[in-house]
Amino acid sequence: MSAGFAGPGEHGGLTVSVDRTRCAGTGLCAASAPDDLALSDGRARPLRERTDALDEVVEAAELCPMEAITVRRVATGEQLAP
Amino acid sequence: MSLDPSDAAPTEALIPLHCRQAARPGPPELTTLLTGTPVYLVRRHADVRQVLTDPRLGRAPLYAADAPPLTPYPNLLDDPDGLLNLDGQEHQRLRRTVQRAFTPRAIARWRPWVASVVEDLVSRLSDAARPADLITAFARPLPVAVISRLMGLDTLDLKRLAYWSDHALSTSAHTPEQVREAIVDFLAFGTALVAKRRAEPGDDLVSSLVLAADEDGEVTEQQIVRLVIGLVVAGHETTMTSLGNALVYLLTDGRDAWERLAGSEEEAAAAAEQLLRSVPLGENEVLPGLLRRAKEDVEIGGVLVPAGSVVAADHFAANHDPEVYPADWQGGLFDPVGTPHLTFGAGPHHCLGAWLARMELELALHRLARRLPGLRLTVPVAEIEWRRGLLTRSPQTLPATW
Numbered sequence: 311m312s313a314g315f316a317g318p319g320e321h322g323g324l325t326v327s328v329d330r331t332r333c334a335g336t337g338l339c340a341a342s343a344p345d346d347l348a349l350s351d352g353r354a355r356p357l358r359e360r361t362d363a364l365d366e367v368v369e370a371a372e373l374c375p376m377e378a379i380t381v382r383r384v385a386t387g388e389q390l391a392p
Numbered sequence: 393m394s395l396d397p398s399d400a401a402p403t404e405a406l407i408p409l410h411c412r413q414a415a416r417p418g419p420p421e422l423t424t425l426l427t428g429t430p431v432y433l434v435r436r437h438a439d440v441r442q443v444l445t446d447p448r449l450g451r452a453p454l455y456a457a458d459a460p461p462l463t464p465y466p467n468l469l470d471d472p473d474g475l476l477n478l479d480g481q482e483h484q485r486l487r488r489t490v491q492r493a494f495t496p497r498a499i500a501r502w503r504p505w506v507a508s509v510v511e512d513l514v515s516r517l518s519d520a521a522r523p524a525d526l527i528t529a530f531a532r533p534l535p536v537a538v539i540s541r542l543m544g545l546d547t548l549d550l551k552r553l554a555y556w557s558d559h560a561l562s563t564s565a566h567t568p569e570q571v572r573e574a575i576v577d578f579l580a581f582g583t584a585l586v587a588k589r590r591a592e593p594g595d596d597l598v599s600s601l602v603l604a605a606d607e608d609g610e611v612t613e614q615q616i617v618r619l620v621i622g623l624v625v626a627g628h629e630t631t632m633t634s635l636g637n638a639l640v641y642l643l644t645d646g647r648d649a650w651e652r653l654a655g656s657e658e659e660a661a662a663a664a665e666q667l668l669r670s671v672p673l674g675e676n677e678v679l680p681g682l683l684r685r686a687k688e689d690v691e692i693g694g695v696l697v698p699a700g701s702v703v704a705a706d707h708f709a710a711n712h713d714p715e716v717y718p719a720d721w722q723g724g725l726f727d728p729v730g731t732p733h734l735t736f737g738a739g740p741h742h743c744l745g746a747w748l749a750r751m752e753l754e755l756a757l758h759r760l761a762r763r764l765p766g767l768r769l770t771v772p773v774a775e776i777e778w779r780r781g782l783l784t785r786s787p788q789t790l791p792a793t794w
């Protein structure tokens with residue numbers, strides 16, 4: 311399925327979610343994907359509802375020591391990482 | 393062999409660590425380290441978590457030129473180039489070069505191998521003459537065998553490793569000269585190892601570290617070397633300590649759980665997590681908690697901590713905070729922990745080896761209980777000999793039969 315011009319970008323839009331209970335507040339994700347993840351009160355949170363920064367958010371989700379981050383493709387619901 | 397008999401406290405003073413009562417958490421309190429340095433002692437779960445995650449507090453300022461003395465003895469852990477003592481971007485850079493090898497998924501791939509190491513040790517133990525020492529035969533060799541394998545150190549002399557480890561984390565057991573000598577020797581080993589893997593890379597952890605660091609280009613040689621030897625110590629000391637102390641509990645007051653531990657790996661994993669939360673690694677005599685230093689004024693738990701202050705996060709007290717956890721951990725040994733405990737810390741320095749340590753502990757307890765259902769100690773608790781390190785205390789020997 312092609313994202314074409316329907317989505318907000320070439321990946322058709324991704325969502326990033328953080329399980330704030332699991333999050334250990336390492337900040338590694340914010341370093342990998344500064345436009346999409348930031349720490350507040352010692353826990354990470356997504357900065358925007360949708361993103362196209364595929365490489366960055368996948369990297370963040372794969373490096374997270376607690377596997378607290380999930381990246382999904384909006385169009386299909388497919389989990390891309392971790 | 394880390395305890396010098398001349399300054400040994402009488403053994404009757406040493407209760408098993410699972411019997412230690414955590415201080416009741418309250419607001420941060422001003423007290424002093426053994427060196428006389430003032431320290432804010434923080435004990436509530438939320439406060440400890442704040443201290444460990446708040447960027448206004450750091451590790452690097454503990455070793456700045458104006459920093460007050462922290463421990464009366466030199467040790468490897470005071471090295472300002474160590475991963476634990478870097479902050480901010482420099483820390484992130486070094487941490488990222490190793491993090492990939494330590495995510496839950498990466499660790500899960502090693503499970504069959506860790507299980508086979510555990511099974512070999514249990515087999516050898518069950519063939520041994522009884523009584524046998526569970527520390528020499530099991531708790532001590534396990535973490536060493538695992539980390540050696542990951543790092544491709546198949547030829548490492550285990551006596552040499554024990555010597556470094558003992559000295560690196562020692563308290564009063566060794567003279568400062570002895571400690572320095574051991575550290576110099578340890579660093580030489582690390583330097584040679586890094587050089588060798590750079591020349592002939594393999595698929596081990598050291599090779600991938602060197603590769604990742606060289607790719608990054610800004611990680612210094614010294615940092616790689618310290619990281620490598622830090623990992624050697626890490627695979628040795630803390631895991632051995634938590635396994636040894638878990639066994640003391642499970643073969644005495646907690647003996648009723650033994651059969652259930654044998655039942656499934658999932659049950660053993662649940663118990664391992666509760667034991668990690670509940671049984672402290674040591675005494676907090678030298679250091680009352682995980683240390684940080686305030687870079688600016690910061691409010692913690694309603695108390696204003698001025699810039700430059702040393703703060704100790706007592707994660708043992710936090711792990712028993714009645715606001716967060718039930719009072720009776722022994723009755724809930726197989727229950728999920730709920731709110732994540734702080735035994736592995738939190739924030740940027742959250743333990744790199746946490747998932748490896750968990751796996752080792754859970755497999756060790758499960759396989760031992762399964763193969764030796766009748767395992768029992770042959771000495772009374774009061775006669776257990778203890779080994780005391782900088783931050784840890786664990787049984788020196790644990791004679792048992794089955």
Ligand code: HEM
Binds near residue numbers: 444622627735742
């Ligand atoms: C039960 C066993 C273990 C316990 C209780 C434990 C606990 C801890 C704690 C509390 C810290 C943070 C210290 C601080 O914030 O001041 C830490 C850091 C660290 N641990 Fe562990 N650890 C264990 C096993 C391991 C293992 C097996 C490894 C490696 C293979 C390891 C590697 C590390 C490293 C490299 C750091 C420094 C991380 C950084 O500064 O970014 N640990 N550990």
Ligand code: HEM
Binds near residue numbers: 625674745
């Ligand atoms: C090579 C880099 C490392 C340095 C520089 C370092 C330094 C320190 C220091 C100074 C402390 C005292 C408490 C504090 O100030 O936070 C400490 C605590 C601790 N370290 Fe390390 N460490 C290093 C690596 C490790 C590794 C590899 C482990 C392995 C698990 C580890 C485990 C721990 C634990 C468990 C504590 C707290 C123990 C307790 O609360 O009883 N550290 N570390």
Ligand code: SF4
Binds near residue numbers: 328335
């Ligand atoms: S990397 Fe994971 S644990 Fe660390 S702050 Fe981000 S979500 Fe939390």
